Amino acid sequence: MRLDLRTVLRELWATGAGRAGLLLFGLLALAALWVVLTFPRDFGPRRWSNPALWGDYPKAAPPAWTNLLGPRRPEHRILETRAPAREDGKLKVYELAFDFQGRQPPTFLSFSLADVTYRSGPPTVEAVLIRPDGGEVPLFRTVISGPFPGEAPPYRRHQDEPLRVALDSDPNAVEATYGYLLEQEPGVDYDAVQRQLPLALFGRWVDGGLVPLEGRYRLEARVRVEDPGDRVGRVRFVAGGAVYGAMGTDAQGRDLAQGLLFGLPIALLIGLAVATLSTLLGTALGLVSGYAGGRTDLLIQRAADVVNNVPVLPLLIFMVFVLGARLWLILLVLVLFSWPGLTILVRSMVLSLRTSPEVEAARALGASRGRIIVHHVFPHIAPFIFATLIFSAPSAILAEAGLSFLGLGDPTLPTWGQILEQGFRTGAVYLGYWWWILPPGLLIVLTAIAFMLISLGLEPIVNPRLRRGQ
Amino acid sequence: MDLSLLRPLLFRALTLFGVLITVLVLLAVSLGATGFSDKILQATVGEELRALRTSLTQTIRDPDQLEAALEARRQELLASYGLDQPWYARIPGMVWRVLTLDLGEARNLRSYDGSSRIADIVLERLPNTVLLLTTATVITAVIGILAGVWMSTRVGSRLDRFVAYLAAVSYAVPTWWLGILLVLVLAFELELLPPGGMYSAPPPEGAFARFLDLLWHSVLPVLTLVLASVGPSIYSIRTLTLNIAQEDHVAVARAKGMPEPVVRNRHILRVAAPPIVTGLILGLAGSLGGSILVETIFDWRGMGRLYYDAIAGTPDEGLIVALTFMFTLLYVIARLVLEVLYVWLDPRVRYEGGP
Numbered sequence: 001m002r003l004d005l006r007t008v009l010r011e012l013w014a015t016g017a018g019r020a021g022l023l024l025f026g027l028l029a030l031a032a033l034w035v036v037l038t039f040p041r042d043f044g045p046r047r048w049s050n051p052a053l054w055g056d057y058p059k060a061a062p063p064a065w066t067n068l069l070g071p072r073r074p075e076h077r078i079l080e081t082r083a084p085a086r087e088d089g090k091l092k093v094y095e096l097a098f099d100f101q102g103r104q105p106p107t108f109l110s111f112s113l114a115d116v117t118y119r120s121g122p123p124t125v126e127a128v129l130i131r132p133d134g135g136e137v138p139l140f141r142t143v144i145s146g147p148f149p150g151e152a153p154p155y156r157r158h159q160d161e162p163l164r165v166a167l168d169s170d171p172n173a174v175e176a177t178y179g180y181l182l183e184q185e186p187g188v189d190y191d192a193v194q195r196q197l198p199l200a201l202f203g204r205w206v207d208g209g210l211v212p213l214e215g216r217y218r219l220e221a222r223v224r225v226e227d228p229g230d231r232v233g234r235v236r237f238v239a240g241g242a243v244y245g246a247m248g249t250d251a252q253g254r255d256l257a258q259g260l261l262f263g264l265p266i267a268l269l270i271g272l273a274v275a276t277l278s279t280l281l282g283t284a285l286g287l288v289s290g291y292a293g294g295r296t297d298l299l300i301q302r303a304a305d306v307v308n309n310v311p312v313l314p315l316l317i318f319m320v321f322v323l324g325a326r327l328w329l330i331l332l333v334l335v336l337f338s339w340p341g342l343t344i345l346v347r348s349m350v351l352s353l354r355t356s357p358e359v360e361a362a363r364a365l366g367a368s369r370g371r372i373i374v375h376h377v378f379p380h381i382a383p384f385i386f387a388t389l390i391f392s393a394p395s396a397i398l399a400e401a402g403l404s405f406l407g408l409g410d411p412t413l414p415t416w417g418q419i420l421e422q423g424f425r426t427g428a429v430y431l432g433y434w435w436w437i438l439p440p441g442l443l444i445v446l447t448a449i450a451f452m453l454i455s456l457g458l459e460p461i462v463n464p465r466l467r468r469g470q
Numbered sequence: 471m472d473l474s475l476l477r478p479l480l481f482r483a484l485t486l487f488g489v490l491i492t493v494l495v496l497l498a499v500s501l502g503a504t505g506f507s508d509k510i511l512q513a514t515v516g517e518e519l520r521a522l523r524t525s526l527t528q529t530i531r532d533p534d535q536l537e538a539a540l541e542a543r544r545q546e547l548l549a550s551y552g553l554d555q556p557w558y559a560r561i562p563g564m565v566w567r568v569l570t571l572d573l574g575e576a577r578n579l580r581s582y583d584g585s586s587r588i589a590d591i592v593l594e595r596l597p598n599t600v601l602l603l604t605t606a607t608v609i610t611a612v613i614g615i616l617a618g619v620w621m622s623t624r625v626g627s628r629l630d631r632f633v634a635y636l637a638a639v640s641y642a643v644p645t646w647w648l649g650i651l652l653v654l655v656l657a658f659e660l661e662l663l664p665p666g667g668m669y670s671a672p673p674p675e676g677a678f679a680r681f682l683d684l685l686w687h688s689v690l691p692v693l694t695l696v697l698a699s700v701g702p703s704i705y706s707i708r709t710l711t712l713n714i715a716q717e718d719h720v721a722v723a724r725a726k727g728m729p730e731p732v733v734r735n736r737h738i739l740r741v742a743a744p745p746i747v748t749g750l751i752l753g754l755a756g757s758l759g760g761s762i763l764v765e766t767i768f769d770w771r772g773m774g775r776l777y778y779d780a781i782a783g784t785p786d787e788g789l790i791v792a793l794t795f796m797f798t799l800l801y802v803i804a805r806l807v808l809e810v811l812y813v814w815l816d817p818r819v820r821y822e823g824g825p
């Protein structure tokens with residue numbers, strides 16, 4: 001029986017499980033490909049594990065779509081502009097506008113600017129909130145740091161580290177807001193403004209309390225420059241929400257959707273790499289053991305017996321602990337402990353094939369040992385080996401996830417197991433942060449099920465007796 | 471028992487002992503070859519010398535004399551830890567020490583009565599792991615056998631297909647994640663069961679009340695382990711029983727007019743028993759690994775949770791070596807028990823010339 005890839009795929013497609021498995025796997029593989037093409041290679045250390053990058057995100061916020069199911073909570077908004085909306089000689093105005101609706105004000109407010117370039121004198125920056133009632137609240141003003149002694153123009157500031165102000169706790173912002181509200185309505189309580197600054201900024205003082213004021217707000221960053229060529233590369237205003245994105249955020253404010261997506265190609269890589277390598281190793285050893293016989297056979301079988309009887313997880317924990325948590329090392333250890341089962345099976349298959357008429361004929365014709373193994377033994381067991389390969393992929397993914405969950409994952413590559421581990425360590429389970437706990441596990445299950453379904457669909461190919469109508 | 475049955479048992483015992491020694495040598499070599507054990511031992515020596523220096527400064531005033539005394543002690547310590555020899559010369563001693571449970575001192579973790587000896591800590595945790603693991607295994611086996619045999623008379627039914635899917639999905643679901651889900655739903659959403667720990671705080675008075683409390687806390691971890699393995703267990707026992715039920719000797723027994731319970735118990739189950747035990751043997755390594763993670767989730771004070779604690783914070787190398795060894799030992803012992811059961815159930819076993 002000769003099988004090429006096209007026949008295998010056709011046969012697979014013919015079974016329900018095979019079709020579902022192929023579709024699911026195709027979907028996952030496409031998503032993984034997209035991630036590989038669009039995410040930076042050093043996503044782990046540069047972005048995921050860089051707390052500075054996630055400061056503008058809400059902490060432990062559920063996904064935005066939960067608003068459809070329960071009470072409406074403010075959505076997270078990141079407004080950003082890179083070019084001034086108006087220019088008036090030496091004044092450049094960057095404008096960020098947004099609609100505020102609903103009962104709850106943003107959970108926090110942050111204003112930041114980055115990538116400032118100037119030639120002679122440092123620019124001054126003023127942030128002003130313009131409210132729907134026409135009022136202007138000057139929130140914050142500062143001067144960009146001046147030239148250092150010996151520094152030559154153009155002077156660049158805030159290239160890597162943006163200038164960031166937490167407006168919701170800034171004393172100037174409190175004073176300004178209090179002053180503005182007092183003009184509108186006498187009797188405003190200073191403490192209330194200080195306590196609930198976001199609500200005061202996006203609200204009015206009515207009957208002794210703050211109520212939200214819906215409408216269109218604009219935040220203007222007024223930059224006064226000395227030289228018309230001076231510029232600010234990026235102005236950002238963040239109105240913190242209580243919900244975020246498609247998958248929510250973790251306790252550090254990291255966008256879980258990004259981490260989960262990045263975990264996908266890694267999971268597929270772990271599954272496929274370990275399955276392929278251990279299948280290759282197991283098959284090769286099984287072929288040699290079965291065909292060579294004698295002392296080689298005895299040695300391989302004894303080794304297989306011992307390795308097969310070793311409880312893998314404790315040893316895996318130990319090896320990774322001693323040798324270091326690097327992904328390739330985890331893969332290597334998994335490969336080294338997962339070959340014996342296949343070796344024992346392949347050997348017994350080879351033993352029965354050795355006496356088959358086909359092999360005897362080939363031997364009589366003077367074929368070499370290698371040629372017999374490659375051309376007359378291997379093709380008969382190939383479908384079985386292919387099925388084993390697919391079947392063994394999930395266990396590798398699960399093993400890596402378990403290891404990561406114990407805190408032994410490769411820290412430079414965020415995986416689903418690590419996201420779960422961080423969730424567990426931070427107490428997400430006890431705090432009911434389900435969006436942090438469910439999706440990574442579900443993705444592990446989904447990926448494993450894709451492989452399981454394909455291997456179920458392969459059954460009729462491996463075991464021709466199961467083929468329909470035959 | 472027939473004496474001839476001892477030979478195969480002895481053979482298996484030797485293989486398993488070989489596994490134990492291989493694992494130990496592997497541990498020793500990877501610790502030695504990576505310079506890891508040198509690092510640990512040097513740190514231990516350094517710590518002892520620091521303590522000694524503090525106490526000696528009280529009595530010895532002359533700095534030169536103090537240094538000389540410390541240096542002499544250092545040489546003594548290096549020799550006693552074998553640091554004056556290359557790592558491969560230390561292996562036999564190390565293997566022997568671990569085999570005799572001379573496991574050293576833990577860094578931060580203590581046993582409940584405050585001992586820092588690793589052997590004390592591990593031995594105190596061992597019964598908890600064994601309790602959890604055996605309870606889960608026994609429940610899984612009993613459900614597997616009862617449901618599997620019953621299911622084999624209803625092949626093709628909707629329930630049968632459900633079990634087949636359950637078995638397939640079980641391979642894809644990480645046991646520990648299932649545990650987290652159960653905590654999330656049963657302990658926090660519905661508040662039916664305690665989310666973790668082994669006893670309530672404070673534990674109830676009286677031995678019987680304490681036992682009930684322990685039972686109460688063990689429901690979730692045991693449920694997790696059982697849920698993870700019961701699907702494949704039922705399915706494989708169903709398939710085994712089904713295959714045997716189709717054999718000739720069963721048809722003959724029925725043709726002789728034997729009552730159905732006798733056919734089932736004597737002619738089907740008796741024959742299916744050894745392969746069922748084999749299934750248990752194969753599942754053992756998996757449930758052992760599963761128990762490490764499940765203990766971690768449920769804060770079950772066994773050896774698995776100890777692993778997690780030993781890795782977290784400042785990792786404790788000595789403890790991790792000891793735990794890896796203890797888990798292998800536990801596995802080997804459980805295997806031996808099952809092998810005895812197997813030989814007892816299947817008198818045909820003869821291992822002439824190996825398997």
